[in-house]
Amino acid sequence: MVFSSITFLFYFLPVIIGAYYLAPCKIRNLVLLAGSLFFYAWGEPVYVFLMIISIGLNYAAGILIDKDRNKWILAAGVAVNILILGFFKYADFLIDTVNRMFSFELAYFELPLPIGISFYTFQAMSYLIDIYRRDVKVQRNVIDFATYIALFPQLIAGPIVRLKTIEDKLHRREHNWELFGSGVRRFVIGLGKKVLIANNMGIIWDCVSKGDLTQTPVLTAWIGIAAFTLQIYFDFSGYSDMAIGLGRMFGFEFPENFRHPYMSKSITEFWRRWHITLGSWFREYVYIPLGGNRKGIRVQIINIVIVWFLTGLWHGASWNFALWGLYFAVILVLEKLFLLKLLERIPAVFSHIYTILLVMVSWVIFSLEDTGEIIQYLGSMTGFTSAGFADSMSIYLLTGNLILFLIAGIGATSYPVKMMSKTGKLMENRGVLKGMAECILMIAVLILCTAFITASTYNPFLYFRF
Amino acid sequence: MNENKNKKSVSNILVSVAFLVFIAGFFGVSLFLEDKVFSESENRHLAGSPELSLDRVADGSFSKDFEAYVQDQFPERDGLMSLKTTSEKALGKKDNGLVYFGEDGYLFALEDIDMEQLDKNISYINKFAEENDIDMKIMVVPTASEVLNDKLPEHLYLNAEKNAFDAIEKGVDIPFEDVRDELKEHSDEYIYYRTDHHWTVLGAFYAYESISDRDVELDDYEIKEVSRDFLGTNYSKALLSTIGPDSIHRFDLENDKAKYRMEIYDKGIVTKRFDEPYDPEYLLQKDKYSYFLSGNNPVTVIEKSKKEETEKNTLVVKDSFAHCFIPFIAAERNIVVAADMRYYRNGLAELIEEYEIDEVLFLYNIVNFSNDRNIVFINR
Structure with missing residues (x-):
């Protein structure tokens, strides 16, 4: 079930909120767990059992690791998680690579990817390692542990939450209007980002990327990748906002996941602002254990390459994602070696341009699976095709979406948030007025989102009634 | 605090x-x-x-x-x-992903053209021409966005349809009636509905005028408005309340004394009968374009009660664009049989024999002709 659907917004959500708050405090985790399993089973009626098995294994492994901190049990526990993830996500990719390299004809498994598996196995692994490190207490209550792993707000698209950041809330949380209200605000903002901006940007990107790439003029190529750049940010961060908002409605506080990444002045900074919980997971459990920056510059460079190669592959089982990760690894190494010092000295506007350009190029690698297409597209962006600078279609795309681009572009900066909190402070002593204004805005966004969600299923099957 | x-x-x-x-x-x-x-x-x-x-x-x-x-x-x-x-x-x-917002209240459907299917469909027509010794021709109707391109949003350039027409022109072995220029000459007139993807009767008239052997004039017809609240398929894709409804007209030859009978067949059985090629019941429904020829049906037969020696029997293999066109040619034929391959799968040979057909006209809109997967059934 996705958050931006009628089923979630108007069926699942009112029912789960009602059930949760009507239930006595003692069984609220059970209600959340049951709701989360239903939420997952709705889209993955079979794979929900995989998730339950994974929960059971990690629960048992946690208790065993806690008992005598046996290194081998930890290794086995982590290995099982990696195996599950590897089998369901990367098996066909590996077979395909082997087949191509040695021209074998090994059969594929052709299993659909269990949604959210990359998120919940990463959470489970962090739990086991943290127990071993004595960073977090072992969970003996299986309901509580299962609630942590399956918690529906962050189950299918993150943020990746380490148990220690929510452990106190898992066992005992306070509920008040302030937390619930801020959750509602955050959720509605996230919904708007996803439905009103990301989806519309997606239409532009589809229009450009599904056209004849050999005939794409420079301007069209830039419009397309700008649209994708905005789409992926508003989609990911909108989803994280919705997760954080939903978490608050149930008394949790999840970590922030995106902090206006497109305002960064270097790629190093970008990765401190983009998908923060994923970055810190790799930092905590791969980069630092490998020695991080403590073993000299050569080891550090190797570590950066390993971590970004894995980060790339985490985003999908395809070589372009690995390439995307390595691309960032190279830039990060260069920044570490000398670029960062240079970027600090030049006027800020240039470091902004430097960063956003490199990020946009990275999205070309990210969004097009085929290497030939990536090269073709980069060629179009730089004018290495016969299609020229612009054609009438470029102008059509630009003029028809200018306002949308402006709204999205401004929305990706931190200015709207700053403005909102300023206005909020001005109205602090006028609670009713502030509340009314917020309600009107919120309902307007909700109605618009509902309109876009409902109409997107419109099925133009006209004049055929049988 | x-x-x-x-x-x-x-x-x-x-x-x-x-x-x-x-x-x-x-x-x-x-x-x-x-x-x-x-x-x-x-x-x-x-x-x-x-x-x-x-x-x-x-x-x-x-x-x-x-x-x-x-x-x-x-x-x-x-x-x-x-x-x-x-x-x-x-x-x-x-545009909203389904229709372009045009000028003068026009909505234009976003259409995809399947060039591979088009090649196949051309080859089915050629195969039919090879295997049947009978007069035949094909007329393909352009879409509103091709003819009224000055009403499209600025800077929008669509070339898929041109490519499709080029392929037909080059590909078909039978006479090809290209009515694009005739329609474009009248592009400032009401030849396409604003809210529907079909052409109006006036649009069909200009196409008829250009292919008819006779000397036809607009003045020969009495034009009657039969509906002024038609909201078509393009409207359904936008539901824009600022767009006003279309009018539907019918053209009757002023000195036409012939009596007509229209019969709708499904699997060889008559399901409906009319005494003119119109079905007024549809004017009360949403789908008002189906007033013409009573909408999409497997086989529709329009017959004059009084046959003339000099007049022919014509088979029209068609989609819904033919519906407002057929009344024009029915006036100069003894029998017009219309077959819709989406619902009629028995091949054309049977019809040609049964109704002693003299000539076959393939009449499609360019989008349907490029995308329809049922044209293969003409050779069955």
Whole structure:
């Protein structure tokens, strides 16, 4: 079930909120767990059992690791998680690579990817390692542990939450209007980002990327990748906002996941602002254990390459994602070696341009699976095709979406948030007025989102009634 | 301090309650709302409540059907769709993914053209020409966006249709009636509906004028408005309330004394009978274009009661664009048989023999001719 659907917004959500708050405090985790399993089973009626098995294994492994901190049990526990993830996500990719390299004809498994598996196995692994490190207490209550792993707000698209950041809330949380209200605000903002901006940007990107790439003029190529750049940010961060908002409605506080990444002045900074919980997971459990920056510059460079190669592959089982990760690894190494010092000295506007350009190029690698297409597209962006600078279609795309681009572009900066909190402070002593204004805005966004969600299923099957 | 906190929580309570009322309100309303079977404005059947069984839950089809169901049955669906298009227009967008917002209140459907299917369809026509010794020709009608391209949003350049016409011109072995230029000459007239993808009777008339052997004049016809509230398929894709409805006209030859009989056949059985090639019942429904020839049917036969030695029997293999065209040629034929390959699968040989057909006219809109997968059945 996705958050931006009628089923979630108007069926699942009112029912789960009602059930949760009507239930006595003692069984609220059970209600959340049951709701989360239903939420997952709705889209993955079979794979929900995989998730339950994974929960059971990690629960048992946690208790065993806690008992005598046996290194081998930890290794086995982590290995099982990696195996599950590897089998369901990367098996066909590996077979395909082997087949191509040695021209074998090994059969594929052709299993659909269990949604959210990359998120919940990463959470489970962090739990086991943290127990071993004595960073977090072992969970003996299986309901509580299962609630942590399956918690529906962050189950299918993150943020990746380490148990220690929510452990106190898992066992005992306070509920008040302030937390619930801020959750509602955050959720509605996230919904708007996803439905009103990301989806519309997606239409532009589809229009450009599904056209004849050999005939794409420079301007069209830039419009397309700008649209994708905005789409992926508003989609990911909108989803994280919705997760954080939903978490608050149930008394949790999840970590922030995106902090206006497109305002960064270097790629190093970008990765401190983009998908923060994923970055810190790799930092905590791969980069630092490998020695991080403590073993000299050569080891550090190797570590950066390993971590970004894995980060790339985490985003999908395809070589372009690995390439995307390595691309960032190279830039990060260069920044570490000398670029960062240079970027600090030049006027800020240039470091902004430097960063956003490199990020946009990275999205070309990210969004097009085929290497030939990536090269073709980069060629179009730089004018290495016969299609020229612009054609009438470029102008059509630009003029028809200018306002949308402006709204999205401004929305990706931190200015709207700053403005909102300023206005909020001005109205602090006028609670009713502030509340009314917020309600009107919120309902307007909700109605618009509902309109876009409902109409997107419109099925133009006209004049055929049988 | 305490007072401050109170004021803070007032806005939080308001926001929280408004949100809960909103989501629970729609939930409650949709529980009590009766399911709609058919959407008049979208002109299609809406999804009904899904069937619940263990198998269907296990393979995920129950969830999918349920999502389609609640989306189709959502309260105020039409209003929400209209709101979406209105806000897209307000944002300066020039299309909503389904229609382009044109000038003078015109909506133009976004169409895909399948060049591979088009090649196949051309080869089916050529195969038919090779195997049948009978006069035949093909007329392909351009879309409104091709003919009225000055009414398209600025800078929009569509070339798929031109490529398709080039392929037909080059590919077909039978005479090809290209009516694009004739229609373009009259592009300032009301030759396409604003809210529907079809051409008007006037558009069909100009095409008829250009291919007829006779000397036909617009003045020979008495023109009557039969409806002034036609909201067609393009309207359904936008539900823009600022777009006014279209008018539908019928053209009657002033000195035509012939009597007609129209019969609709399905699997060889007459299902409906009329005494003219029009079905006035449709004028009371949403799908008013089906006034012409009573809409899409497998086989439609229009026969003059008094046969003339000099007049021919014609078979029209067609889509719905032919419906307002056929009354013109029916006036100069003894019999016109119209076959729609989407619903008639028995091949044309049978019809040619039964009705002693002298000539075959393939009459399609360019989009259907390029995308229809049923033209293969002409050779059955």
